[in-house]
Amino acid sequence: MKFTEEHEWLREEGDEVVVGITTHAAEQLGDVVFIELPEEGTTVSKDDEIVVIESVKAASDILAPVDGEITEVNSALTDNPAMVNDDPQGEAWFFKMKVSDASQMDEFMDEAGYQKFIG
Numbered sequence: 001m002k003f004t005e006e007h008e009w010l011r012e013e014g015d016e017v018v019v020g021i022t023t024h025a026a027e028q029l030g031d032v033v034f035i036e037l038p039e040e041g042t043t044v045s046k047d048d049e050i051v052v053i054e055s056v057k058a059a060s061d062i063l064a065p066v067d068g069e070i071t072e073v074n075s076a077l078t079d080n081p082a083m084v085n086d087d088p089q090g091e092a093w094f095f096k097m098k099v100s101d102a103s104q105m106d107e108f109m110d111e112a113g114y115q116k117f118i119g
Contacts, residue, residue, distance in 0.1 A: 001089075002105060003114035004065050009089055010108060016071055016096045017105070021053070021062065024118050026088035029055040032081045037073040038095060044068060046104065051094050053084070065108070067100040 002010045007025035011018045026032070036052040044050055044064040051062035073095045077083055083092040099105065109117060 001111060002108035003111065003117075004108055005117065006063055006065075007118075008062065008065050010065055010105065011093075012105070013096070015098060017066070017068070017099050018093045018096050019065060020093040021084065021088055022114070023088050026084050026092075029053065029060065029084075030057040031055055032084040035077045035081045035084070035094075037075070037078065038070045040070055040073055042070045044070065044097070053081075062094065064097075066097070066104040068097040069100075070095050070097050072096040 003022065004010070007022045007028075009020055009022050032053060032055045034052075034054040038044070038050045042050070045067050046064055048064040049061040050064050050070070053060050053062060074093050077092060077094065086092065
């Protein structure tokens with residue numbers, strides 16, 4: 001897994017990347033009550049706002065970590081957004097994408113680097 005400074009995790013699966021938020025981010029948000037996911041087939045650029053997540057504490061935008069195309073979304077989150085609190089780094093992934101430029105993945109932290117980052 002790779003991690004961003006925006007508290008997203010990325011897991012490579014073949015030629016796709018699965019994206020979600022970290023346990024740390026889920027804990028900071030509190031109880032998640034709503035998630036708006038992108039449309040499958042959407043082409044995104046790094047730092048585009050592509051997911052809206054609302055909790056009892058705040059609303060946040062999740063940014064595209066890399067350039068690419070959304071290939072699948074986790075529609076179970078729409079019906080049960082609380083999954084993010086239960087398993088943020090597992091079953092509560094947000095979307096899968098085909099990355100346009102694989103070298104963008106080199107910019108992210110490994111788990112040890114992320115743990116140091118969140119201190």
